[in-house]
Amino acid sequence: MKKFKLTVEEKQIEKDLLAGVYRPVTGKRLEQVKRMLAARKKDQVMTIRVNSDDIRRIKEKAAKMGVRYQTFISEIIHDVAVN
Numbered sequence: 001m002k003k004f005k006l007t008v009e010e011k012q013i014e015k016d017l018l019a020g021v022y023r024p025v026t027g028k029r030l031e032q033v034k035r036m037l038a039a040r041k042k043d044q045v046m047t048i049r050v051n052s053d054d055i056r057r058i059k060e061k062a063a064k065m066g067v068r069y070q071t072f073i074s075e076i077i078h079d080v081a082v083n
Contacts (some may be wrong), residue, residue: 042074
């Protein structure tokens with residue numbers, strides 16, 4: 001089994017999990033979470049031409065947020081689509 005080095009945040013989550021801090025999600029809340037996850041499912045591929053400076057800036061912003069730039073772009077598109 002491959003060993004992973006956990007971040008400080010991940011170690012805290014593991015500690016809280018073992019301490020019983022988290023509770024199972026059931027009922028209406030579970031259904032809501034399922035719908036939210038389904039809405040985030042990526043099932044379409046898109047190819048577009050984008051200005052290289054824009055991509056560089058998006059990559060910088062994504063890095064500051066600690067997410068991959070493709071995920072960041074996907075979230076931006078989702079926010080525009082639903083709002």
